[in-house]
């Protein structure tokens with residue numbers, strides 16, 4: 001782990017390091033320790049982007065410099081930033097990103113996403129990524145994400161776009177399935193009945209054990225989503241009536257519109273999720 005972290009500090013193009021381990025085994029401490037070892041950064045005081053005073057300036061710093069302001073420099077340690085992975089507010093962000101992707105990159109003629117945004121001008125033949133390599137193509141990830149968002153939001157228009165992508169690649173999928181690993185996953189999701197687990201978090205934060213239980217069986221098409229009081233997405237159709245019973249975390253395992261009995265017991269939930277799989 002130490003070597004991995006240090007290599008990333010030397011060459012950020014490596015693209016990161018994934019650290020896995022139980023709680024309390026020092027993962028975050030190691031990352032904070034690494035930040036301590038890194039040289040201090042020098043930047044322009046008051047700049048939100050921490051512009052490098054020796055490099056090119058952001059628009060705001062440029063404006064300050066142009067107006068004759070003497071830009072002051074300061075130094076500080078590299079910041080360690082926590083991103084809220086799995087936080088419930090991610091769902092609104094995911095929907096906003098999906099809508100932005102459609103607004104900028106959807107091509108009605110092709111019926112797929114293309115690689116050039118509308119505002120950057122499209123030529124006669126606009127490239128579009130369809131085949132999957134080590135990095136999946138924009139269209140296969142797009143199809144999968146749109147299907148998930150359609151399930152979460154109840155917006156069938158999103159699923160229609162996903163199916164449009166799958167139709168566009170269907171002949172190629174048939175001929176060369178090995179070039180479309182990720183796209184096949186989206187096709188699998190589109191062909192099956194949607195399955196999902198909604199975890200309504202109780203006051204005691206007991207939703208975590210339920211989410212972990214739902215994720216345990218091999219169930220690649222399962223969508224797991226959390227909802228709490230006051231979440232904006234609580235108004236989406238999938239979450240209607242799915243509340244924490246008696247203040248305890250409660251899970252709802254569903255296929256299509258039919259759901260198993262709500263449960264607060266992780267073992268029972270795991271059993272329910274397994275049988276969603278078996279009876280498919």
Ligand SMILES: [Zn+2]
Pocket residue numbers: 044047048049050051057058059060061062
């Ligand atoms: Zn700046």
